[in-house]
Amino acid sequence: xxxxxxxxxxxxxxxxxxxxxxxxxxxxxxxxxxxxxxxxxxxxxxxxxxxxxxxxxxxxxxxxxxxxxxxxxxxxxxxxxxxxxxxxxxxxxxxxxxxxxxxxxxxxxxxxxxxx
Amino acid sequence: xxxxxxxxxxxxxxxxxxxxxxxxxxxxxxxxxxxxxxxxxxxxxxxxxxxxxxxxxxxxxxxxxxxxxxxxxxxxxxxxxxxxxxxxxxxxxxxxxxxxxxxxxxxxxxxxxx
Numbered sequence: 001x002x003x004x005x006x007x008x009x010x011x012x013x014x015x016x017x018x019x020x021x022x023x024x025x026x027x028x029x030x031x032x033x034x035x036x037x038x039x040x041x042x043x044x045x046x047x048x049x050x051x052x053x054x055x056x057x058x059x060x061x062x063x064x065x066x067x068x069x070x071x072x073x074x075x076x077x078x079x080x081x082x083x084x085x086x087x088x089x090x091x092x093x094x095x096x097x098x099x100x101x102x103x104x105x106x107x108x109x110x111x112x113x114x115x116x
Numbered sequence: 117x118x119x120x121x122x123x124x125x126x127x128x129x130x131x132x133x134x135x136x137x138x139x140x141x142x143x144x145x146x147x148x149x150x151x152x153x154x155x156x157x158x159x160x161x162x163x164x165x166x167x168x169x170x171x172x173x174x175x176x177x178x179x180x181x182x183x184x185x186x187x188x189x190x191x192x193x194x195x196x197x198x199x200x201x202x203x204x205x206x207x208x209x210x211x212x213x214x215x216x217x218x219x220x221x222x223x224x225x226x227x228x229x230x
Contacts, residue, residue, distance in 0.1 A: 100212060101166045
């Protein structure tokens with residue numbers, strides 16, 4: 001079974017700073033996907049960024065980028081030039097690659113607060 | 117607008133009563149999912165369905181039931197057998213085409229049972 005661990009329950013930074021959220025996972029699968037989801041106070045789950053395990057290049061979406069270390073089973077999220085609207089719970093999630101519907105396995109989440 | 121709707125946003129029930137949570141999508145997605153979120157925890161999969169009239173148990177299916185009579189709809193019933201039903205429930209859907217794996221989430225339903 002796969003597990004996802006986020007070791008930082010809470011983080012807080014000043015606006016415009018850069019922050020990195022950690023995520024490690026455990027799996028015996030060789031092909032899979034990794035995701036970072038954002039859950040603001042509205043509780044809507046919003047996909048921030050995704051990474052296919054077979055791709056060596058780290059994914060980037062505007063101010064958001066990941067550091068994917070497959071051998072170490074690590075998948076951290078870096079938020080550059082943080083904004084007040086980045087305040088949210090952030091969840092790391094794993095999905096096995098396969099035929100048909102696949103479940104997402106989530107970490108416990110990191111509560112990120114951006115201070116003005 | 118395409119998306120996933122869940123109703124109601126807040127739901128209150130007395131212990132011992134069954135309650136059904138609604139989930140509708142107009143994204144023409146084949147697969148639909150139900151997740152449960154407890155305070156300070158990530159989401160856990162309850163049930164999922166890949167096709168009409170077929171569904172599979174997830175990790176925490178005990179005390180829940182689902183149906184998939186239409187492609188667009190995947191209601192979840194929380195039965196009186198569920199020991200700790202108070203939680204936030206999220207519905208999601210995804211396409212099953214090649215390379216299509218992203219799950220899109222609805223706004224959620226907060227269920228409180230007293």
